[in-house]
Amino acid sequence: MRKTVTLVGRTNVGKSSIFNRLIGSNKAIVSDYEGLTRDRKISTIDKNGISLDLIDTGGFFSSEDDQFEDFILYQAHEAINNSDLIIFVVDNKFGLSPYDNEIASILRKSGKEIILAINKIDVKKNDVTDDFTKLGFKDIFLVSAAHNRFITELRNEIFKRFSQNTDKKFEEEAKITIIGKPNVGKSSTINSLINSERLIVSDTPGTTVDSIDVEVSFRGKNYLFYDTAGVRKKSKVIEKEEKFSVIKSFDALEKSDLCLFLLDPTDMLNDQDFTLLSKAKDIGRAIIIVVNKSDLLEPKQKKITLKRLSEDPATKEFPIVFISAKEKIGMRNLFDQIFRTVRNIEERVSTNKLNQILRRAIEDKSVPFKGKFKPKLRYIHQGGKNPHTFIIHGNSLDRLEGSYKKYILNKLTKELALPGLILRLKFLSSNNPFK
Secondary structure (H helix, E strand, O other): OOEEEEEEOEOOOOHHHHHHHHHOOOOOOOOOOOOOOOOOEEEEEEEOOEEEEEEEOOOEOOOOOOOOHHHHHHHHHHHHHOOOEEEEEEEOOOOOOHHHHHHHHHHHHHOOEEEEEEEOOOOOHHHOOHHHHHHOOOOEEEOEOOOOEOHHHHHHHHHHOOOOOOOOOOOOOEEEEEEOOOOOOHHHHHHHHHOOOOOOOOOOOOOOOOOEEEEEEEOOEEEEEEEOOOOOOHHHOOOHHHHHHHHHHHHHHHOOOEEEEEEEOOEOOOHHHHHHHHHHHHHOOEEEEEEOOHHHOOHHHHHHHHHHHHHOOOOOOOOEEEOEOOOOEOHHHHHHHHHHHHHHHHOOOOHHHHHHHHHHHHHHOOOOOEOOEOOEEEEEEEEEOOOEEEEEEEEOHHHOOHHHHHHHHHHHHHHHOOOOOOEEEEEEEOOOOOO
């Protein structure tokens, strides 16, 4: 197992900013809004052959009206217990808080190795208050995440604490994004997959503000799952942080190989679902339709739901899996379908097979004239995957009717039988296709 380094502290001291600096990206959402980080975010950091898991936790002692405070405290305590090194972050501009003293007491009792990181320092080091020495930690680092000051020194110190290890980097078979409208059970699904309560689960829409990545192994295969914020209707996306969360949800999908599109059978295929599915199709990653909360369905209702999904033009081309994240039902079937879809993603279709399909398609339905012109489809080959893009070369293809293009695409979809994949066509006109 890789060693684990965890950032801990009260709300709004800059843990997410330090996390982003240490991993070299804007993975965590950073905002002045208190208590934004609710779930644990994990990223692997590497140096000279050493791989460490860096964890950003939700802040201890969030606002009194934050209904998730108990969850956040549980998450933070669990992170501390599972850590090898803790970076305790405090806010120099605010000064020592009574909450800092309480957290320090918790950390001392944990017996873990602690580095105190005093964030938000000014240019002059002597501006740092001496109050933080009262916390009793001997290893103190002064940093400014906002200005990227002394972050490199902190990073070097972290790696100095661990000897060379032989842990292999987590090499995933596929990156998978779970997407869906709020409260369909995305976080519950990941918790069931990893059999833990790492992600906060609540009936309140919008619990997951950031996108969270989780490593999961099943039958010797490694998968990296992204849990994303529930995407709401535009009119309901008001806070700028939530708008950013929606952007990050689709950004996670862009980086993924596969999308698990979660549906709630009690409120399914409404405008919000169709809009979200349309956006996922535009991005072009492979899609599996996952019906969660199937424990709420009677056998007859399940058949009706399956029939509806199998016949609806928006969903009929995709594999359909029924699960219950709450009852941990259907997870093996879900992994089996993930395995089959990933195998489809990797499949490269031979040019010979594609041209056989194209010839049969033209024989079954000849290319229509466009005025005096009749476009000529010469040959086809695969140009890319996920989305699987097939390039057709020929003459006057700009005059080819849209209905015939759709006919060719449907023919390829049926003949290739690669469920879950998005197929696309590109048409290139040329006087000499071999040029």
